[in-house]
Amino acid sequence: MKRTSLCLALLLGTSLGAHADEVTLRGASSFAADTAFDRPFKAFVDWINENGEGVLQINVVGGPEAVPPFEIGNAVSSGVIDIANVTAAFYTNLLPEGDALKLATNTIQDQRANGCYELVDQLHQEKMNVKYLGRTGDGIPFHLYLTKPIESADLSGLTIRTTPVYQAMFQSLGGNLVRTAPGDVYTALERGTIDGYGWPAQGVLDLGWDEQTKYRVDPGFYQVDVDLIVNLDTWNGLGDEQKALLQRGVEWVEAKNADNSKINEDEFAKQADAGIETITLEGAEREKWLTAAQEEGWKAIAAVSADNAEKLRACLTN
Ligand code: 173
Secondary structure: OHHHHHHHHHHHOOOOHHHOOOEEEEEEEOOOOOOOOOHHHHHHHHHHHHHOOOOEEEEEEEOOOOOOHHHHHHHHHHOOOOEEEEOHHHHOOOOHHHHHHHHOOOOHHHHHHHOHHHHHHHHHHHHHOEEEEEEEOOOOOEEEEEOOOOOOOOOOOOEEEEOHHHHHHHHHOOOEEEEOOHHHHHHHHHHOOOOEEEEEOOOOOOOOHHHHOOEEEEEEEOOOOEEEEEEHHHHHOOOHHHHHHHHHHHHHHHHHHHHHHHHHHHHHHHHHHOOOEEEEOOHHHHHHHHHHHHHHHHHHHHHHOHHHHHHHHHHHOO
């Protein structure tokens, strides 16, 4: 259908423009349905499908069971999937600098206003053939969760589940690291192959990890980025109305990032009710923890590209 109308449009010398037929995008999420980091995506998809009748629809073909989280970047890059809900930490194989998004201290709204959005979009387009549509997750920090207590910012002797998000930080603090997709955390905890895991403030109870978790280490660090990315050929084939619809939808869902500090509080209360105790690092240990997060985080980006690290730092942390 799409190809036929494109050929017709070319033959007739008209552009698809605002008159393109309704297009259905194939969507996928790297987070399981009904969990914290899939909810904003679901809200976005529902908004698009409600507001985009006759223009554009999104059909979510599956979650992490359909496309493994560390492969979803490839799937969008190659066009197997048109649009994905995914954190940049899952596609560092294609865009290592994407890991800088967690280092943002400002919001996506700030980044749209100061030009950072264009820089991040340009990197995504050039390095992985995707359009960077936008970001959820602002205002949600990451934490370390443990089955054994620690007394200081020292992770030596502990085996910790990570993703690229926590890797540089936890390694510098002496942790022994194993990388897994979220779907493998429960079994690793149950079997005792890990002593803890990095994860955001939200979502610990979603997959039952609270049953195996004894402690949350505070303070949190970094800021979650769960991004919406679109295959660039798909994007370039859309008409203006279709692009505008996606952009309106993403800005609508981004406005909901403001709810996150309240949701974090609710999640901490649920963690406490589930028996998860808080270990709060203070004084010099807190400093060491937070300094390791920031310095090791930026050092890892600079090791990829000093130039991009400098540009990203200038607009993500102002
Ligand atoms: O821990 C993770 O799997 C991870 O990197 C992440 C990032 C953003 C949201 C949730 C998890």
